[in-house]
Structure formats: structure tokens, C-alpha cells
Amino acid sequence: MNYKAAIEAILFTMGESVELGRIADAIQLNEKETKKLLDELIKEYRSSSNIGMNIIELDGAYQMCTKPQMYEYLIRIAKQPKKRVLTDVLLETLSIIAYKQPVTKAEIEKIRGVSSEHAVSKLVEYNLVQELGRLDAPGRPLLFGTTEEFLRSFGVSSIDELPVLSPVQVEEFKQEAEEEMHVKLDV
Structure with missing residues (x-):
């Protein structure tokens, strides 16, 4: 049996990622x-x-997908390429979710300092974020985390591959924030 051909057929037909065990x-x-x-x-x-x-x-x-350099040919045949616009607000919210997951909207809003209802909803709509369940706390708030689409979109195999800020960068950001707010932050 040609196992490679079988794997190709499985991945092509499924159109989404398939776990190693299932293959x-x-x-x-x-x-x-x-x-x-x-x-x-x-x-x-x-x-x-x-x-x-x-x-x-x-x-x-594992998933079969087109090579990025084929995009120009695909858009010629597709009616309208799906182009998501990630605003600064969406990127900020997505970053918080990616690094803090699983995370509740309340935790996101505490970090951002403003309501994140729209941003989280938009990220769920874009399939970059998903509901992971509920926190075992009063009110049982929803927990959010990233999706496989997030991994694909940002070119990483797992969240462990996301860039990590060095302590020096954290200190620089802290100093910039303190200067902007003219207060001492205790982080």
C-alpha cells in the first residue's frame, strides 16, 4: 500500500488539521x-x-494547505479573498489572550483598562480565538484561548513558539508606561 498517497488523500479531503493518531x-x-x-x-x-x-x-x-507564494493565483479565481483586518485593539486583545490563555473577558479588560466585548467577539468571528470552557468561579465566566487558525495565521506550530519578552524589554516597557502616566508602577 502507498501510505504517503493515503496520507495525502486524508489531509486533502479533510480540509482541516487531522491528529497524528487519527491518521x-x-x-x-x-x-x-x-x-x-x-x-x-x-x-x-x-x-x-x-x-x-x-x-x-x-x-x-497535520493539515494540507497551499504555499504562500500561490496566493496571487488563488485570488484571481476566488470571488473575494477573505481579508481580515486586525486593528491595534484586536491585536492587543489577541496578544493578551495568546499569552494569558485560558483567560476571561474580565481579566482581559483589567489588563486593557477598557471593555473588550467587541474585540473578543470579532476575534471569535475571525476564528482566531475560541471559548475553552468556563472558570469555576462565581458567575462561571467564559474562558478564551487561541485556535489552530491563530497558529496557522501567525506561522507557529504551538503557542510555545510565541516570542518571549526578555526581562530587559519588560523593564523598558514598564519605564515607558511610568513616564506616560507619571506614576510608579509596581509590577
Whole structure:
């Protein structure tokens, strides 16, 4: 059996990410062998300029997608490319969710200092953020976190790959904020 062809068919047909275990079950191989085949396919797709597709890994799941350089051809055939606009407010809110997840709207609003209802709703609409459940606290507020679409959009395999601020950068931001507010921040 051509396992690589089977994996390609699965990923193409599903159209969304598929967990390693599900792929392994479908082709009736163990996860280690399946992962090896997936790694080979990823390498083959990336190294070939004759293939307009890629296979990407997203937090232990795999998805087939088009290569970024194919976008110009896709927009010619698509009626209207989906172009999301992430305003400063949305980016700020998304950053808080990405780094603090799981997080409630109240926690987001405490950090931002203003209502975040619209921003969170828009991020959910864009499928960059999702409800993860409810906090076991009075009122049982919703918890929010990032989605696979977030990982895809920002080119990372997991949230562990997000950039980390150094203590020096944190101190610089703190000093800038103190100067702007003319107060001493105790963080």
C-alpha cells in the first residue's frame, strides 16, 4: 500500500488539521511510523517548487494547505479573498489572550483598562480565538484561548513558539508606561 498517497488523500479531503493518531489509525500504522512518513512528505513538499501545496504541523495535528507564494493565483479565481483586518485593539486583545490563555473577558479588560466585548467577539468571528470552557468561579465566566487558525495565521506550530519578552524589554516597557502616566508602577 502507498501510505504517503493515503496520507495525502486524508489531509486533502479533510480540509482541516487531522491528529497524528487519527491518521495512524486510518492507514493502520503506529504513530511513530506515521510521523516518519509525514515528516518525509513535509520535506518533499517544501523542497519541490513544482508542488503548490504544503503539509504543516499544528500542535500535533497535520493539515494540507497551499504555499504562500500561490496566493496571487488563488485570488484571481476566488470571488473575494477573505481579508481580515486586525486593528491595534484586536491585536492587543489577541496578544493578551495568546499569552494569558485560558483567560476571561474580565481579566482581559483589567489588563486593557477598557471593555473588550467587541474585540473578543470579532476575534471569535475571525476564528482566531475560541471559548475553552468556563472558570469555576462565581458567575462561571467564559474562558478564551487561541485556535489552530491563530497558529496557522501567525506561522507557529504551538503557542510555545510565541516570542518571549526578555526581562530587559519588560523593564523598558514598564519605564515607558511610568513616564506616560507619571506614576510608579509596581509590577
